[in-house]
Amino acid sequence: MRLKKLKLYFSLFRITFSISAFTFGGGYVVIPMMRRYFVNDLALISEQELLDMAAIAQSTPGAIAVNIAVLAGYRIAGITGAIITCIGTVLPPLIILSVISFFYKSFRDNRVISAILKGMEAGVAATIVDILIDMWQGIIREKNLLLTLMAPITFFANFIFNINVLVIIIFCSILCFIQAYIKIRQGGIRGE
Known part of the structure; x- marks a missing residue:
């Protein structure tokens, strides 16, 4: 039993370390990689749980990648899993930044490094679009008119009308709370 836990802990560390070391572009890029390992390959969490964790990770202070890794680690292996995934996620950037800061002048002036970073930007954009x-397909599958309309309306509200994102988030949260309250009153959602 203890060996099984150690294997799980090592697996959590290895996965989060490799995801953190080889993904560039922020927290949203980490989500597809976590889906691949934790949902598809190992079936340790469900797709819906991962999306819920992503929503929580976005709304809590700190880096999204670290927040979602900690939530996944906690869900899979409790507080020890949360600590292990946090260390596994934070360690690669610390190592990389330490090396870069030591050789900063060489990296800053190197054309090859600059070209590699430009290429990574395209990969990050493609991953975020993916x-x-x-996420949009998941929203459409729910067949919830409010959620289906919310995404394009919030995009236009921010991009075209330049409405502050905080105002949009608060307004959408209120709408979702009202919708949930109405469903509970109608008996559509059962309390636990």
């Missing part, structure tokens, strides 16, 4: 499509 996760947006996956």
Whole structure:
């Protein structure tokens, strides 16, 4: 039994370390990688749990990648899993930044490094578009008119009308609370 836990802990560390070391572009890029390992390959958490964790990770202070890794680690292996995934996620950037800061002048002036970083920008953009499509498909599958309309309306509200994102988040949260309250009153959602 103890060996099984140690294998799980090592697996959590290895996965979060490799995700953190080889993904660039922020927390949203980490989500598809976590889906691949934790949902598809190991079946340790469900797709819906991962999306819920992503929503929580976005709304809590700190880096999204670290927040979602900690939530996944906690869900899979409790507080020890949360600590292990946190260390596994934070360690690669610390190592990389330490090396870069030591050789900063060489990295800053190197054309090859600059070209590699420009290429990574395109990969990050493609990964973010992929996760947006996956999340949109999940919203459409729910067949919830409010949620289906909320995404394009909030995009236009911010992009075209330049409404502050905080105002949009608060307004959407209030709408979702009202919708949930109405469903509870109608008996559509059962309390636990």
